[in-house]
Amino acid sequence: MDAQTGRRLGVWLIGARGAISTCVAYGLSGLRNGLLEPVGIATSRGPLGELPFVGFDEIVLGGHEVVRGDLSASAGDLVRNGVLSAELVAASAADAAAFDARIRPGALDGPDVGLADLDPEAARLGAAAQGEQIARIQADLEEFRSSHELDRVVVVYVASTESWREEREAWATLASLEEALERDAAELPASSIYACAAFRAGCPFVNFTPNRGSSLPALSELAREAKLPHCGNDGKTGETLLKTALAPMFAARALHVLSWQGYNMLGNRDGEVLSDPIRRESKRRNKDEALRAILSDPSVHTEVGIDYVPSLHDWKTAWDFVHFEGFLGVKMSLQFTWAGSDSALAAPLVIDLIRLADLAAERGEAGEMAHTACYFKSPLAGGTHDFHAQFRELLDYGERVLNGS
Ligand SMILES: NC(=O)c1ccc[n+]([C@@H]2O[C@H](COP(=O)([O-])OP(=O)(O)OC[C@H]3O[C@@H](n4cnc5c(N)ncnc54)[C@H](O)[C@@H]3O)[C@@H](O)[C@H]2O)c1
Known part of the structure; x- marks a missing residue:
């Protein structure tokens, strides 16, 4: 029997029709319906399995995308390539359709490399002032939380890799970022626009990509001010x-x-x-x-x-x-x-990170989640890249939670 907390957790996937999001959505549905075992999900096994994590059936998915189409088409690609089984896709059709209906147009950043059937609404939003983009994304998150009566929403960034950008002066402090946003001169990458909106909406943020996301000093300051946990960057899958x-x-x-x-x-x-x-x-x-x-x-x-x-x-x-x-x-x-299979390796890590971010928020932890370093190629905090030492840190954190400290 899967864990139960009695809470409803919203998970907002940025890049909602991408390969990882599709595997997360069908994977969660399969886990809920008993069609899949939690293989690869460390939060369901061993000592971490004892922690009070949200149950798979307590999670409601929503998200942002910049391409049109539907999730079953993304799933079809993964079936043809031997990642998802046709049986799982058929059995999860209703769950997938419900998630698809909750996907909103996101904000497109820069040229649409590799993206067919672009959503014109996402291109319009991407061209708006960055302050306006943040406000729109924040409003979508707040609407998701209230209309589905969710206790919390965790935002997970699994959108395409962005162009590398050198650090801007405006990103150094929250005050300089806010001032630059007023003049529409902040030059934030999309991942940081989403992170900023997440924090303003009171949501923990997980960045599974190599993009800047919440790693800017200004956003790190915002997370601490808003008393929200966050982690990243770039999932360590292969x-x-x-x-x-x-x-x-x-x-x-x-x-x-x-x-x-x-x-x-x-x-x-x-x-x-x-x-x-x-x-x-x-x-x-x-x-x-x-x-x-x-x-x-x-x-x-x-x-x-x-x-x-x-x-x-x-x-x-x-x-x-x-x-x-x-x-x-x-x-x-x-x-x-x-x-x-890149996506089959990534999806269980995303599910672990969702549960860990929710648990950290539930415990009132704010700032970088150093104990999640083993999940990332370039952890925001944690101090070492040695996988064994990083995993030990996660187990130690688990022990501290169980001991009530
Ligand atoms: N799979 C892995 O093992 C792995 C490991 C580490 C990091 N990552 C990173 O995770 C991300 C997702 O991987 P994937 O295989 O699912 O990629 P994908 O290309 O299948 O999906 C990315 C999705 O993001 C959407 N998107 C692009 N820009 C967006 C924006 N501004 N707002 C909202 N949506 C946007 C795209 O339309 C696409 O549907 C990539 O950045 C990848 O580098 C993947």
Whole structure:
């Protein structure tokens, strides 16, 4: 029997018809109806399973999108590519249709790379002053909360990767951001517009993408002021998960890593968006950061390549080559390949993060959720990239919750 809190939690997915959101929606429906086991959902298993998390059937989904169409079309793509089963999609049709009806046009940011059938309303909103965009998104969130009598709404950012933007002066403090918004000179990326709206609407924020989201100092200040928890950036689902699990082993055995070369091929819409070099830069930065930090050796050669290979669809293939030196100066290598369904790996992490953000808010925790670092390539807080140390932090947090501290 799944957990029950007696509360109703709203979850607002930004990028609501994307591959991850579609897997979250059908996955939750399958879990509720007993068609799926909670495989990959750490909050349902082991010691974390003891925590007072919201139940799968206590979650109501809504969201923002910038393309038209319907969720069953996104699900159809995932069925054709062997990620969702046709039986699950058929059994979840009513739940999916109800979620689809709650999806509102979001705010389009920049050129519509890889996006077919753009919603003209999203393009109109994206062209409006940023202050106006924030107000509209905030109003949608508040309307969702009141019309469905929800106790809380957690906002989850799973929209496309944005172009990399250098930090602006206006983002340094809440006062400077507010002043810049007044003049429509804040130059926020869409992910930060959504984060700002979420905090103004009193919602915790989860950023699963490499986008800036709530990481700007001004928004971090806003979250603390509004007493809201938030976490990010960029879900650690595949190759980086392996790197951050394996690199500590080399460090522990005092082996000298000379080079760590990684190469990724991916074929889904995310891959298509990442084939744009400026957007790819956001992702590449996050992937390199973890390895450099764990090996703490500036002379290590690390490189990550990402290519779009359409025929792979949702199946990402990563090949890593680790060249290292042992005793007597002997050079050796480790190579691994990883072939995973990106969305099937991401969806359970998103479900965990929803429950953890809700629990943190319920406990009155505000600011960066350092205990969720194991879920991210570039955690907002937590202090280490070592997966094992990060997971220990999460378990320690769980113990503190159970001990009432
Ligand atoms: N799948 C993984 O393993 C993984 C891991 C880490 C990070 N991510 C990140 O998660 C995000 C989503 O991945 P996906 O595979 O679902 O991608 P996707 O391309 O299938 O879905 C993204 C959705 O976001 C929508 N969108 C784009 N701009 C928007 C905006 N301004 N407002 C609202 N919606 C908008 C798109 O129309 C699309 O439907 C990507 O940024 C990806 O880099 C994925």
